[in-house]
Amino acid sequence: MTAIFPTGETETDRVQREQELETPVALAEVAAPDVPFAFASLRAELAAREREDSFAGEVAAAAEGMKLPATLGDALARLREITASRPADKSGQKAKAIQSEKLRAHIHALSQGPTAPPINYSAFLKREPSPEAVARIRSLYPNAKKS
Amino acid sequence: MSPNLKQTIMERVRRESGAELKSCLAAFASHASLMQELSARSLLPGTAKLVLEKMRAEPLPDASPEKLLCHAKILADLQAVADNKTVQNEARRTANKKFLEVEPAVNALELAVTSSLERQTAEAVQAEREFFEGHGLPWEPTSLSKLPQSLAVQSASFRSGKAQILALGGTGYVPRLSMSDFGALVADH
Numbered sequence: 621m622t623a624i625f626p627t628g629e630t631e632t633d634r635v636q637r638e639q640e641l642e643t644p645v646a647l648a649e650v651a652a653p654d655v656p657f658a659f660a661s662l663r664a665e666l667a668a669r670e671r672e673d674s675f676a677g678e679v680a681a682a683a684e685g686m687k688l689p690a691t692l693g694d695a696l697a698r699l700r701e702i703t704a705s706r707p708a709d710k711s712g713q714k715a716k717a718i719q720s721e722k723l724r725a726h727i728h729a730l731s732q733g734p735t736a737p738p739i740n741y742s743a744f745l746k747r748e749p750s751p752e753a754v755a756r757i758r759s760l761y762p763n764a765k766k767s
Numbered sequence: 768m769s770p771n772l773k774q775t776i777m778e779r780v781r782r783e784s785g786a787e788l789k790s791c792l793a794a795f796a797s798h799a800s801l802m803q804e805l806s807a808r809s810l811l812p813g814t815a816k817l818v819l820e821k822m823r824a825e826p827l828p829d830a831s832p833e834k835l836l837c838h839a840k841i842l843a844d845l846q847a848v849a850d851n852k853t854v855q856n857e858a859r860r861t862a863n864k865k866f867l868e869v870e871p872a873v874n875a876l877e878l879a880v881t882s883s884l885e886r887q888t889a890e891a892v893q894a895e896r897e898f899f900e901g902h903g904l905p906w907e908p909t910s911l912s913k914l915p916q917s918l919a920v921q922s923a924s925f926r927s928g929k930a931q932i933l934a935l936g937g938t939g940y941v942p943r944l945s946m947s948d949f950g951a952l953v954a955d956h
Contacts (some may be wrong), residue, residue: 623815657906659838714870747813748817748821749809749821750806750807750814751819752803752806752807753807753808753809753814753818754805754818754821756807756808757806757818757822757841759808760841761834761837761838761841762833762834762837
């Protein structure tokens, strides 16, 4: 039999395909899995796979194990170490990029200086009585030693 | 030690306007004593209420019966003043009237100081002319004649206080006078 549209299929392939079609399928191969099917579990599995594949997952994993220095000097020294390091493999290079990025952000945050103290503006608007008035009121009371 | 030009100028101003300076200081002192008296008696607008609030917030230490009776009397007196707007307005009016009474003395002092400085400027300009003419040069102002002009005295606290009193038309503003306006003129007072 000559095919109208050539598919590039060889004679051997054709024979094998026909044999497969003729062979009856065992019931055991199409049996239901042990775990019952549910969309929720499927979504969870897909999300987990996505998380593993994504770059964000790697960033979180690399940054999680990194302890940020408390002072600016220590942070700069650490950045110098990371910059000087030459990782051989690709994952090491990626980790280096992630860590140096995170450290740079941390150095920027440290170099901003302390936050301004909160100002109680209502205290500025609150008036105090004059000292001479307070002194005069005090002088009006009888002496404590006399009573 | 070379003589300080500014000190020399101000000493002469003080010598030439001594009477005006004395009367101005007396007027300022009179106003200050009245303000102190009104403030001590909590008669100025709002002060009695402030003192009452402070007294109510703080507990009375060593509250003997005599002290408590005295406390009650003081509170009643302050409450009477705090409730009576007329009394407070009268106190403000008295203080502001005294404030405006200072004006002739301030004007006289400013005039005397300005005249003295002008005389000194004219003398400095004459000296500069003679100096430049001796060298065959045209006259030009130097720091000798510029300095007296820059030392003009004006009482900023009085001017602003007067503007506030007259502009607000008798609302609760009670300005104060400051001797620091006269700067080096009253440095030793």
